[in-house]
Amino acid sequence: MQQGNNRVAGASANGARPSTLSYFKWAFVVTFLGLALGTFLGWEMTRTVGGTLTIFFICAVLAVLEISLSFDxxxxxxxxxxxxxPQWQHRFLTWGIVIAVFGMRIVFPLLIVVIAANIGPWQALVLAATQPEQYSEIMKSAHLPIAAFGGTFLMMVGLSFFFDHEKDVHWVKWLEDKMSRYATIRGIEVAIVLITVLIFSRFLGPVESQVFFSSAIWGLLTFLLVEIMGGLLDSSQQTLQAGAKGGLGAFLYLEVLDASFSFDGVIGAFALTHNLFVIAIGLGIGAMYVRSMTIMLVERGTLAEYRFLEHGAFYAIIALSVIMFVQPLVHIPEVVTGLGGATLIGISLWSSIRWNRHNPSHD
Structure with a gap:
């Protein structure tokens, strides 16, 4: 795995371009091990061939769900x-994936139950293993604050990309050109997010509205604090490498971002199964494919090659944030969320290909 991580920092030093499948080598290994573990778990739980195949299928579906929700x-x-x-690239692709798989897919759901049910971590783990239905109900009861927190954080991420006065590549030109020009207005993203939160909170009852609003404020504060910490931590590293922007601050930003993306997948997974360990296996497999896609995008320079691909991803993030705000009011199937994001990214990819064809001399 060390060799695969180092490729990101020093990609294609010998001029050879790795095949697409080579990027997914470790994802395939984890898929095999995960599905084998899921099969074993299914047999231990049910002692029937049908039950074992059901658990195997759920693990596979959860992996696909995670990939579809997390491509952006x-x-x-x-x-x-x-x-x-390069050093922090390697750390994110090693430590970061451990945190993503074990932290967000196992520890985070346990912490929610610990806080919501006011019980100890070991009791929460026992509850997940012995009473999965009750565990699932506690998780679902915490969906409102999770949706408000995650939706606010993701909306800030999406709007910050477009409200940038230095941004000169526009996909939806009439809209993005205005957003880029208005970016000089201090705090405009924060104002838009707060207005959105206030609008959605008015459709909830008094108690739910208070929980929704306070959780959204924490999501906003988390984004701002991560941005501040990123600036402070990374500025101290610029003496080590001129122009270096990515260090501990960027690492923390990506981890919080991954957590926000994971909220929807973790909660949605309980629609398929109440078993925490099956969920961890399925979503963990999907997380490895997201990691592999990240490496491929960086090494191949895909974001530079397809100029509107990032735009599609950030539009998908804003759409996901709105969906998270809507979910406390109306249930939206995870397949709709996944297909919506994939559609926006697909359209942006198609637009990029068309632009490249009409501008063949562009370097």
């Missing part, structure tokens, strides 16, 4: 990762 996450990761120093 891979693009955003690649966007940030290309600015990071």
């Amino acid at each position: 996450n891979a693009i955003v990761n690649a966007n940030k990762l290309k600015e990071m120093t």
Whole structure:
């Protein structure tokens, strides 16, 4: 795995371009091990061939769900990762994936139950193993604050990309040109997010509205604090490498971003199964493919080659944030969320290909 990580920092030093499949080598290994573990778990749980095949199928479906929901996450990761120093690229692709798989897919759901049910971590783990239905109900009861927190953080991420006065490549030109010009207005993204939160909170009851609004404020504060910490931490590293933007601050930003993306997948997974360990296996497999896609996007320079691909990803992020705000009011199937993001990214890719054809001399 060390060799695969180092490719990002010093890609194609010998001029050879790795095949697409080579980027997914470790993802295939994890898929095999994960599905084998899921099969074993299914047999231990049910002692029937039918039950075992059901668990196997759920693990596979969860992996596909995670990939479909997180493709835009891979693009955003690649966007940030290309600015990071080689050392921090390697750390994100090793430590970061451990945190993503074990932290967000196992520890995070346990912490939600610990806080919501006011029980100890070990009790939460026992509850997940012995009473998965009750565990699932506790998780679902915490969906409102999670949706408000994650939706606010993701909306800030998406708007910050477009409200940038230095941004000169526009996909939806009539809209993005105005957003770029208005970016000089201090705090415009924050104002838009707060207005959106206030609008959605008015459709909830008094108690739910208070929970929604306070959780959204925490999401906004988290984004701002991560931005501040990123600036302070990374500025101290610029003496080590001229122009280096990516260090501990960027690492923390990507981890919080991954957490926000994971909220929807973790909650949605309970629609397929109540078993925390099956969910961890399925989503963990999907997370490895997101990591592999991130490496491929950075090494191949895909974001530079397809100029509107990032735009599609950030539009998908804003759409996901709105969906998270809507979910406390109306249930939206995860397949709609995944297909919506994939469609926006697909259209942006098609637009990029068309632009390249009409501008063949562009370097």
